[in-house]
Amino acid sequence: MTVTVTSNLREPADASTGSGSGADGRAAYARTRRRASAQALLLALPLLLFLLATFIAPIAILLSRSVENREVPVNLPALSQALKAWNGEGLPDEHTFAILAADMRRASAEGQLGTVARRLNFYLPEFRSLLMRTARQLPETAPPAWKPALIELDPRWGTHDIWRILKRSAVSPTPDYLLAAVDATVTPDGRVTALPADSSVFINAFARTVWISASVTLLCLVLGYPVAYLLATLPADKSNRLMLLVIVPFWTSLLVRTTAWYVLLQPGGVINSLLMGMGLVSHPLPLLFNRTGVLIGITHILLPYMILAIYSVMKSVSPIYMRAAQSLGAHPVTAFVRIYVPQTLPGVGAGCFLVFVLALGYYITPALLGGAGDEMISQLIAAQTNEQLNWGLAGALSAYLVIFTAVFYFVFNRLVGIDRLRFG
Template identity: 70%
Template structure:
């Protein structure tokens, strides 16, 4: 007796329910198997990429030092209306918490946090903590006011009250050179203390300039690689890919040697008589632009080349056969077809330029400090993770806004590689 073979007809209305159910079960098993294979990678990305970034960004609104290290003072200041100097219970809570914080080792973190709000607050807290550990007066308010007149200043207590609030907008405001005024309104910081808004504008300006330079230099190179025969194009492509095999620090250091006053470039210019004295090419904006353009240029070339390679030359021939001048055909027929690659290259270069650190640090001067350098300074030197998180949050938000705007203009999400 012959066993009937399973039907190979397409699944449709005439397919038995059993076959459709079996087909769906097989598809579910395949999807589950693919998901299980991807789980280790997802866990790795969450642990090493998403998690640290989310942790840093969350610090932009966290304010745990005073709240956790001085719980009694936090509770006492919660009911204070901010007018005048607090009463004796608040002073007593301050003395008790400072004594406990000094014994537990939390005083250093509290003092560092308060120093962000007002310089020399650290010395005030340590001096008061020593007094709190060495004496027990009947009334803490007159004792602390006699110890330091700043305890009789309402602004000192307002700063402590703001530092005890969590979440807080303070870091987000500081990152755009703003602060909370005594009356509760948002006010700009003094002009001599404003740093971050100018740094954001400088970062955008440098990133945009590098993007334009990479586009001007990269588009002709990509066109040459896309129109040459495959054998010659592959050989020239090595010159574009080889820089990826060289360390970023090595390439930046090489420009440091080439651009300095006694370097190769200035020596060559002076030897041929083009200049009589060294041209300032380093520790200024010129050095930053040269170094960043050299490093980011391959990204622009590869992004544009991937699109140009798929543009058929028949379009140009058709336009010229209809009477169009080659230059007109290039501008009106060829360039529009390469805009997705241009958009992808500009977006990639611009985003990478926004976060550059090593090149501006080595080749730039005092007026070329970018946001990435300020973030590094806040984390490594100032240990102000809250402000570093706020600066990072603004940088991420700006990058996202730029992506949506640029995608709206040129449609980089429709780019196809290959």
């Protein structure tokens, strides 16, 4: 008997063909991913351009003003070039005095001498009167020598400090605004020195801002933690109704809420009238135009942020851990402190960071509820831009505020690990 064996084995596929198919698949997948990324970028591009034009660019421009010095170099260009070549000793030569007269005459005709005077007044308060008086009294015809003529018009042109200030103001970029923002200045011999204590303004404002922000953060934590715990442990229907009370302040204007506290805290307001009616106090308490009013107002506004940050973490903490600890003999307080609280620390850290950073830049509340000794750095920035028109100093103060916030973020991230915190 003959047995015929038929083999079902086939020749193996060409290795090169299989490899080519895999490469084509990977290439197609990469093209698909790139196409999807491009589509996502196109969808987000309008928002990115909007943020760039309305948020990032204005901040960058303001911060650049902290080292920018264009008033003197732009409006007195020839004098600025001449002063760069001057060695800074004694008085400049006759040619520099002649250039000063010509540049002042041209700047006055163009209406830019006031801009120069305002910038130089930043160094020396009497500089504006010096420039304006000299520009008005410049002779129509050039004198034989401008140096003695200008000194005769005003003897201050014969002092070394005036020309030293002109030379410093002709340089851009300049550290002058950054130094002034920390109450420092440059002496005639070129050394950086701190201003006297009675002239120090901005260092005290920075310290006051940090103190108020830290106090508000602590108050929000003390008041917000129990509320967040109550919201997280109540039944869902009751929790939702109470959560509405936490969210309602977000629907009200910040200015309206601050003005409401203005009404409540004044000597004849609701709070003092209630306390005096109950016989708790014999005279109205000073709750307005001082640090107390500022702390109350900012704490009320920022408290919901702390509550929501902590609540979002508390909702994820299972109650089984507390029951397990108590079943093993732990006192309820001990179980709460050693078992429950550590699990909520991510929310505490997130809330503290959020409240502290928001409090650093508060403006409306301390302006309405605070007194003369409660100015925060944001109020000084607003005063420099709106009243003094000193955008350079405002940019320097803003730069320090941004730097401080960034440093606080990195320190906080190092200690707590904010990149691992849960915000909900």
